[in-house]
Amino acid sequence: MRVLAAMSGGVDSAVAAARAVDAGHEVVGVHLALSRMPGTLRTGSRGCCTIEDSMDAQRAANIIGIPYYVWDFSERFKLDVVDDFIAEYSAGRTPNPCMRCNERIKFAALLEKALDLGFDAVVTGHYATVRTDAAGNRELHRAADWAKDQSYVLGVLTADQLDHSLFPLGATPSKAEVRAEAAARGFSVASKPDSHDICFIPDGDTRGWLADRVGAEKGVIRDRSGDVVGSHDGATAFTVGQRKGLHLGVPSADGRPRFVLEVKPSSNEVVVGPKEALDLALVAGSTFSWAGLDPVASGIVEAEGDAFACTVQVRAHSDPVPATAAVRDGELVITPDSPLNGVSPGQTAVVYVGTRVLGQCTIDRTVSAVPVPAGV
Template identity: 65%
Template structure:
């Protein structure tokens, strides 16, 4: 097969590309230039798209004897990832830019270009597995080792994208083995630190970065009864579940710490309360996509005419709301709800409604909900609302 290896400059993508070459495929390496400031150079590795990373990727391709290219996706990255990140915070949501990058850049823009150029598949260094069912339909599954599983951040992949995705590290039991393999192959990235933090926030200070990109307006910090407890410098600097940095100045009546329960951008208010009020009973998600063919309950429902209040049959899932969080037993169904801002003219919005059966706390609108059945990734949605019966009486 003709393979495009996405080379981040890290050890995982290096070994993934090497395995593709070793398997006898025709492999071409490509590094994505995502920064609009190409002179940026960071010591070590806090992200995955610096000049340093590009040079590391080139060295690996030279050692493998395969062609290497740099594709400039910086403009699209700014529009689809950075601008989206700012917009989500402006609307009081907490986005996951890595999910958006995988969706819009690494497996949309990249794959689209690769297929147009005649490549059969894109290889990355993610720890996840793509398998085919008896009918030949592709499914996304967790990697062999739970500790390294990255299927959560790939939950945005669609049925068509899975047809052209290959993850050679899927069955590798540990990162140590990947590093050992890289060392045996003579790759200089064998001991390179893992990438982490948001790549376009090089110092890792999200609050300071947001203050440069969003106009902060002071507002009220209120309790669940609507009492003003203090002032905040800008609601965009807070996230649901946050405890530190509230600067209220006086303790709660019971002496226990307070946590951010809600962010209300329209009124510029931050609502705080006790830890138990972070418990979630129900999640409603929008912009749902399916990793492979949707389950029968969803497929049957989507084949029907949209109608306000119509809902699918319920199906069992496990729900995961963060990359390194434990999944929790849940149920899910699809539902058409009223939406005056819907662009299709029908005034309806499709939501996935997830009922949580186990303890789940501190879920923020804007986070990504990924749905599983066993090891299989069913799909994902952007959390629009996370609700608790205990919070029904919070003052508006």
């Protein structure tokens, strides 16, 4: 096949591109320039997609012996990832920019351009596997190394995108093996640290970054009964589950610490309460998709609306939780066997059946496992 290897400048994508060549594919490497002002993206070991990352990717491509290009996706990245991040926080939600980048940049804009140019597939260094069932349908599964498994952030992929995606690292037992292979191939990135945090916030100060773009206006902090217990300098600076930095002027009746339970941008209010109130008995989202065949076509349920057993994961590195799920009234409704803790609207819930990623939803509705006090 003729494939396009997305090369971030890290060790994983470099080895993935090399393995694609070893597998007999005709490979072209491409690095995505996501900012026209590189200083707005992190440098060194803290981020990705910087000028130095582009140079690292080019050195790896030169060693592999494949053509290498840099494509400017900065405008698309701003619209689909950065602006979305701002809009979600402005609405009191907690977005996952890496999930949006995979969904809208790497496996939408990039894959679309690749197919238009005559490529058959896109290769990335994600730790996940794609399997084909007896009927030829492709399924997304967890990687062999669960500690490095990245199937969660790929949960947004559609059946058509899976048909044109290759993940050469999925069956690798460990990241250490990938680094050893990179060193043996002579890649300078063999010991390069993994990227982390939000790439487009240079200094890691998310609160300050948002304040500059969304604005900050003083407001009140209330408890679950509606009583004012403090004040704040901007609601968008708070996230569900936050404990530190509240500076509450009224202590709780039982003397226990309180946590952010809800952010209300429309009224510029923050709601706090006991830790147990963060436990959720249900999460649901009207924006959902299936990574391959849907539950009915997969034979998991007989008809849409039927509940099925699954596990749900709400963060990239959290443990999966046993649950039941069903599509009802236009929502993917997920009921965990034990409460989920500290989950905010805007986060992504990925549903698994065994090791298979069945689908995902962006959470826009939650139900607390702890009732609101009577009369509120």
